[in-house]
Amino acid sequence: MLRSTEIPSPEERVKNYPHEMSGGMRQRSMIAMALACEPALLIADEPSTALDVTVQAQVLKLMKELCRERETAILLITHDMGVVARMCQRVAVMYAGRVVEYTDVHTLFSRPAHPYAEALLRSLPRLGTKRNRLDSIEGQPPQLNRLPPGCAFEPRCQYSSERCREQAPELKRLREGHEVRCYYPINGGGR
Amino acid sequence: MNESRGLVEVRGLCKYFPLSRRRILKAVDGVDFRIRRGEVLGLVGESGCGKTTIGRLILNLLPLTSGEIEFDGVRLSELSRSEMRRMRRRMQIVFQDPYASLNPRMTIGNILTFPMKVQGLYRGKRRERVVYLLERVGMRASDMNRYPHEFSGGQLQRIGIARALAVDPEFIVADEPVSSLDVSIQSQVLNLFKELQEEFHLTSLFIAHDLSVVEFISDRIAVVYLGKIVEMAPSRVLYKSNWHPYTRSLLSAIPLPDPKIEQNKPPFSLTGEATSPINPPPGCRFYSRCSVKGERCKEDQPQLVEVGKDHYVSCFQVN
Numbered sequence: 001m002l003r004s005t006e007i008p009s010p011e012e013r014v015k016n017y018p019h020e021m022s023g024g025m026r027q028r029s030m031i032a033m034a035l036a037c038e039p040a041l042l043i044a045d046e047p048s049t050a051l052d053v054t055v056q057a058q059v060l061k062l063m064k065e066l067c068r069e070r071e072t073a074i075l076l077i078t079h080d081m082g083v084v085a086r087m088c089q090r091v092a093v094m095y096a097g098r099v100v101e102y103t104d105v106h107t108l109f110s111r112p113a114h115p116y117a118e119a120l121l122r123s124l125p126r127l128g129t130k131r132n133r134l135d136s137i138e139g140q141p142p143q144l145n146r147l148p149p150g151c152a153f154e155p156r157c158q159y160s161s162e163r164c165r166e167q168a169p170e171l172k173r174l175r176e177g178h179e180v181r182c183y184y185p186i187n188g189g190g191r
Numbered sequence: 192m193n194e195s196r197g198l199v200e201v202r203g204l205c206k207y208f209p210l211s212r213r214r215i216l217k218a219v220d221g222v223d224f225r226i227r228r229g230e231v232l233g234l235v236g237e238s239g240c241g242k243t244t245i246g247r248l249i250l251n252l253l254p255l256t257s258g259e260i261e262f263d264g265v266r267l268s269e270l271s272r273s274e275m276r277r278m279r280r281r282m283q284i285v286f287q288d289p290y291a292s293l294n295p296r297m298t299i300g301n302i303l304t305f306p307m308k309v310q311g312l313y314r315g316k317r318r319e320r321v322v323y324l325l326e327r328v329g330m331r332a333s334d335m336n337r338y339p340h341e342f343s344g345g346q347l348q349r350i351g352i353a354r355a356l357a358v359d360p361e362f363i364v365a366d367e368p369v370s371s372l373d374v375s376i377q378s379q380v381l382n383l384f385k386e387l388q389e390e391f392h393l394t395s396l397f398i399a400h401d402l403s404v405v406e407f408i409s410d411r412i413a414v415v416y417l418g419k420i421v422e423m424a425p426s427r428v429l430y431k432s433n434w435h436p437y438t439r440s441l442l443s444a445i446p447l448p449d450p451k452i453e454q455n456k457p458p459f460s461l462t463g464e465a466t467s468p469i470n471p472p473p474g475c476r477f478y479s480r481c482s483v484k485g486e487r488c489k490e491d492q493p494q495l496v497e498v499g500k501d502h503y504v505s506c507f508q509v510n
Contacts, residue, residue: 052237052460057444057459082446104452123378124448125407128430136378
């Protein structure tokens with residue numbers, strides 16, 4: 001298993017304790033451990049967040065290749081939209097404890113339907129595009145013990161109405177394979 | 192590097208930490224650069240490459256092993272303690288972790304007044320100045336009576352920026368000021384930083400590991416690898432026509448928020464992990480991971496060479 005995760009001289013390394021390894025090698029060992037019993041599903045919770053960007057690229061590549069060979073599905077939990085774009089086929093966007101949009105990765109990035117997903121994508125600094133200002137989402141994320149009665153994103157949403165304040169929307173099907181929790185979805189979804 | 196003198200001039204900067212008699216950690220090992228007045232220089236690199244150490248050396252928060260730092264033509268190493276304290280009014284820092292860098296037992300008002308007291312500035316007008324600073328960074332005047340734990344990370348970072356501005360500095364070192372913040376908050380603070388940069392006519396050294404953040408905020412970028420600058424260029428140039436193999440790996444490693452690009456990219460090719468800065472080998476620091484290395488790279492260390500206007504690269508293979 002250690003060899004399959006490309007840890008150099010695995011025969012020696014297998015005797016090491018975690019503190020004798022670098023962050024990248026520890027995460028490789030975790031992947032080896034998780035895949036050892038050939039699971040059908042791997043849940044990866046921010047697997048590369050603590051790593052440097054070149055080591056992250058190595059670990060993500062490794063995860064992708066190993067899981068493809070073994071036909072293991074991955075539930076990848078991350079805050080990094082770049083990692084989503086690199087790794088995923090389908091995406092569920094969460095806000096304040098709820099899925100607000102659920103679709104394939106290409107639709108999410110080209111035609112996001114939920115105002116939060118759209119604003120989040122616009123607020124990212126992007127390499128190679130010189131801009132004077134970033135679009136940002138005003139306000140703060142809500143406190144989970146004091147959620148408003150309506151839509152949790154309503155206080156920060158530029159499209160909100162009375163209806164959003166009073167009752168939280170359900171997750172509704174917009175088209176095949178695309179669901180969104182919003183009364184006023186963007187991009188040809190009825191507005 | 193001729194042109195006009197910079198506000199900050201750094202030459203041959205080295206910082207070695209002796210770990211034991213035979214083990215020396217070379218955190219910064221021969222760094223030269225200049226920051227021109229009104230400019231933002233971005234310092235980008237992975238953890239442990241020496242970015243933070245460079246920032247602290249410039250502010251004289253750490254003694255240097257060798258080299259020279261000039262601020263507005265004055266060598267910092269020649270200043271006495273009291274001269275240095277006066278000089279500090281002109282150079283301030285914003286730290287990475289706003290929870291750790293603001294005293295939890297002081298009110299926001301006292302936190303912002305403190306640097307003015309130390310410098311003996313704004314006597315009798317400090318309260319007004321605190322109100323002005325708070326409002327300028329997007330907070331309310333009434334926040335001065337509250338304590339740090341009552342605020343979120345983004346708000347605390349705004350306060351950290353206000354504190355740095357309290358004494359009207361000319362130069363700011365911003366050490367990963369947005370890396371502990373959520374994405375949606377990060378863009379708010381970056382915008383604020385950019386506005387203040389112009390309004391206060393600041394010159395800045397902006398340190399971050401996230402290249403897209405550095406590119407947004409900086410006029411020029413220096414890429415640091417294991418205590419050395421490997422490439423330095425105007426930010427637009429660095430993205431489009433980079434030369435150093437490490438800069439190229441770094442750029443291809445960054446996951447871009449675009450599945451069309453990401454899912455058609457060739458698999459990431461850089462192998463291995465960074466060489467240890469403890470007793471590093473004699474040649475190029477990137478040697479062990481480099482795909483274009485030659486004989487010479489193992490023995491000699493390349494120097495920064497100009498390859499285009501304002502564009503410097505330290506690599507034997509591109510000359």
